Amino acid sequence: MSSQETRVDDDLQDAKTDTPSSADAPRSGVSRRGFLQALGLSATAAAIPNGTEALEGADNGQGDGGAAGPGAVPVTLRVNGKTLKMQLEPRVTLLDALRDHLNVETSKHADLTGSKRVCDRASCGACTILMDGKAVYACSVLAISAQGAEIRTVEGLATDGKLTAVQQKFIDCDGLMCGFCTPGFVVSATALLEKNANPTQDDIRQALDGNICRCGTQSRALEAVEKAAGQGQGGR
Numbered sequence: 081m082s083s084q085e086t087r088v089d090d091d092l093q094d095a096k097t098d099t100p101s102s103a104d105a106p107r108s109g110v111s112r113r114g115f116l117q118a119l120g121l122s123a124t125a126a127a128i129p130n131g132t133e134a135l136e137g138a139d140n141g142q143g144d145g146g147a148a149g150p151g152a153v154p155v156t157l158r159v160n161g162k163t164l165k166m167q168l169e170p171r172v173t174l175l176d177a178l179r180d181h182l183n184v185e186t187s188k189h190a191d192l193t194g195s196k197r198v199c200d201r202a203s204c205g206a207c208t209i210l211m212d213g214k215a216v217y218a219c220s221v222l223a224i225s226a227q228g229a230e231i232r233t234v235e236g237l238a239t240d241g242k243l244t245a246v247q248q249k250f251i252d253c254d255g256l257m258c259g260f261c262t263p264g265f266v267v268s269a270t271a272l273l274e275k276n277a278n279p280t281q282d283d284i285r286q287a288l289d290g291n292i293c294r295c296g297t298q299s300r301a302l303e304a305v306e307k308a309a310g311q312g313q314g315g316r
Contacts, residue, residue: 148224155224159192160236166223174226175200175207175218178233194234194263205291208264209233215271217290234263237270245308246270255304257295265291269305279309 149170157164157177166181178192195218196206202220209218210232237244246269249255256262265288272279272287279287284305293301 153224156227157223157231158229159231160233168223170222170224172223173219174209174221174223174231177223178209178218192233192235196260196263198260203292204261205264205268205288206261208267208291210267210271213271213274215268215287215290232267234267237266244270245311246273246305249304249308250301253300253304253307255297255300257293257297261291261293261295262301265293265301265305269301269308272305273309277309279305281306284309
């Protein structure tokens with residue numbers, strides 16, 4: 081081996097000795113995920129007024145205007161004439177609060193599972209409830225925003241075990257098959273008849289337009305509401 085080749089070989093050995101391997105190299109303390117998260121938060125803060133304060137407030141649930149979350153916060157709901165107090169994350173929908181949290185948070189009250197979760201995107205009507213007399217989809221309302229409203233579910237329609245005219249006519253007209261969509265139909269019909277005791281067929285169709293029966297008994301449901309309307313008193 082020539083003297084020049086020997087010097088090159090010695091230089092390569094020195095470089096391997098002096099340069100730390102990736103396993104031995106000290107870490108910077110910032111992971112790739114952490115870097116991207118920090119970058120995203122910085123961009124958000126720069127894009128909105130007082131962005132830094134808003135981001136800091138999101139961590140402790142304060143922020144401007146007393147924003148709640150992200151952890152559970154006290155939520156008080158007025159359901160079927162009863163006051164129900166729960167601890168819910170602000171992201172919890174009214175439907176989830178009634179179906180999944182009520183028996184855990186307020187065990188002394190019966191479960192309210194009549195409102196059904198089907199599409200979970202406000203397109204089928206199975207979760208319809210009454211808020212201040214208006215039919216709404218419980219899956220599209222946050223429980224925290226329903227505070228202060230008078231909420232009625234299908235369980236709160238009958239009085240002392242006596243069915244309303246709407247409920248009875250659904251039975252008489254065989255207006256249900258699997259029954260999964262029936263509570264939503266009954267609640268929507270109740271909202272209509274409490275507002276308009278003598279609706280036309282077009283009124284009934286429009287009121288039930290947001291409710292879907294996949295079993296094919298939609299025509300029987302319409303018939304039930306029409307006959308219930310004939311009894312007056314808002315279908316009660």
